[in-house]
Amino acid sequence: MTSSYPASSKASRDTTAVVTPGRVKNLAIVVLVVVVCYLAYRQNRQHVNAPLAVTSGVKTVPEIQHDLGQLTRRIGYAEKDRTEYAESDVKVPPPSNTSSNEAQYNDFNYKAPFSYMDQKTGEANVTWEEGNCKQVDTQGVINRANEYCEIEYRSKNRWFEIIVDYKFTNTRLLYSTNPNYVWVVIPKIASGNIQKALELGTAEGSEVKQLEASSSSAVRPLESAFTFTFIRNPWTRLYAAYRENIVEDPSFEEYQNVKLVLHSARGIPPQDLEQVDLNSSGKSITFTEFLTMLTKVSTEDYSEHWQPWFNMAEPCQINYNKIIYIEDIEMEFEELKDRISSRPDAIQLEGPSRVYNDSDIVSAYKTVPRDIIDTIYDMYKEDFIIGDYNKEPGCIGI
Secondary structure, three states: OOOOOOHHHHHHHHHOOOOOHHHHHHHHHHHHHHHHHHHHHHHHOOOOOOOOOOOOOOOOHHHHHHHHHHHHHHHHHHHHHHHHHHHOOOOOOOOOOOOOOHHHHHOOOOOOOOOEEOOOOOOOOEOOOOOOOOOOOOOOHHHHHHHHOOOOOOOOOOHHHHHHHHOOOHHHEEEEEOOEEEEEOOOOOOHHHHHHHHHHOOOOOOOOEEOOOOOHHHHHHHOOOEEEEEEOOHHHHHHHHHHHHHHHOOOOOOHHHHHHHHHHHHOOOHHHHOOOOHHHHHHHOOHHHHHHHHHHOOHHHOOOOOOOHHHHHOOOOOOOOEEEEHHHHHHHHHHHHHHHOOOHHHOOOOOOOOOOOHHHHHHHHHOOEHHHHHHHHHHOHHHHHHHOOOOOHHHOOO
16 A cells, blocks of 8 residues: 655654664753752752651642642742842851851841850850841731642631541540630640630530541531631740650650650660660750751651641641730730630630740750751741741740
């Protein structure tokens, strides 16, 4: 049979299927460029993937979408940080008594108000000038959450899907139907005192319950409920967790966290930990050792007491009516109790059982090496961005 194609056309069609050395070379060049770009990016942003929880198990489609969304947003903010720094007129020159390696600690577009311990010498010789601790914007928190999550329109809270897809435990979701509200509980943010206060203000015949995904119809009445949570400065929250759950009064379950610190920060082999007095060892753990453990462990393995707020509050999945700063709890709670209680006059918010002075917290962070401070910031970056908290621990209380 004679082909209807012209000879030149047929020849060109036949050669398109041939893998020539030139094409292999071009493909190799493309692959090499992609790999080089990726390695260069990783080198510039060493910690960009630190907060992402990666497990060996099989993830659901919503979980994969959630992780991809976090990574995409994190890359965007990393580029934004780099651009803002490059365009900023405020540059902090490297201290005169630091080496070129230590100069990398100065990659900020504002100044920190105190000295950090030099990891190499153990001395506080990385000195910073006073100034530029910004005032936290507590009014724009929900707008920042929507912007970070790239959400233009919020729908109702489909609690059944939220609980199933994002593995909320029932102790983290408390609700009432009279009045109608849902509270997303975050440990180490005055949760115990707030729960006591809410129970006092609950109407007769009603109670504060734990929200469970027993069926979609059971939780459907709460889809339009007033939904709120609390947020706290990550620097102060971590210090409180260290003092209360490691040093001062760890529970039996929390001794596992003591073991984790001893293994990851002090290098004690797991088989030797069984012979260690965890009570006395826990009291001897330094704040730097505790933070060192956080930098070496996946956030997925964190205790709920220091799990990042972003991972627990899930602001990209939950439509919040109110996110309240624990730093303004007295003023904010007066407004909140009128919204969520039928007996607001009966609510009495007790003070915290433990109070840590800002100066004590700042002093504790002064002993921490700069690279650990930077890594912790990266691991809790969403909390800082959405909460508008200062990047520097020295700005606590501003």
